[in-house]
Amino acid sequence: MFEIDPWLALGVVVATALTDAVYVMFTNSVIARKRVAAANWSSLWYTLSSFAVISYTNNWAYVVFAAAGSWIGAYVTMTFLHGAGGKPPAPLAPETAPPA
Numbered sequence: 001m002f003e004i005d006p007w008l009a010l011g012v013v014v015a016t017a018l019t020d021a022v023y024v025m026f027t028n029s030v031i032a033r034k035r036v037a038a039a040n041w042s043s044l045w046y047t048l049s050s051f052a053v054i055s056y057t058n059n060w061a062y063v064v065f066a067a068a069g070s071w072i073g074a075y076v077t078m079t080f081l082h083g084a085g086g087k088p089p090a091p092l093a094p095e096t097a098p099p100a
Helices: 006-031 035-057 062-082
Strands: none
Touching (some): 006 062
């Protein structure tokens, strides 16, 4: 059937967890309009994601490990950025048109 290498599976979980953590930081930098930080996070994001893609393209079963790592990375990073509380951010103020 399918032969899963436990070390490779762990590597995929870690790589996708880091990839999602970096993606959250990239998005945070874009929202904050930090161009250099966003570019740096983006570069790291694609570098990390390449390991997971290359690893599971030979065996689709590794996609399950990639999904688990993705969930872990996003959850931990969001907790780190916003704390464990579930308070949503304040809404943005509407933009007003300049006087005519």
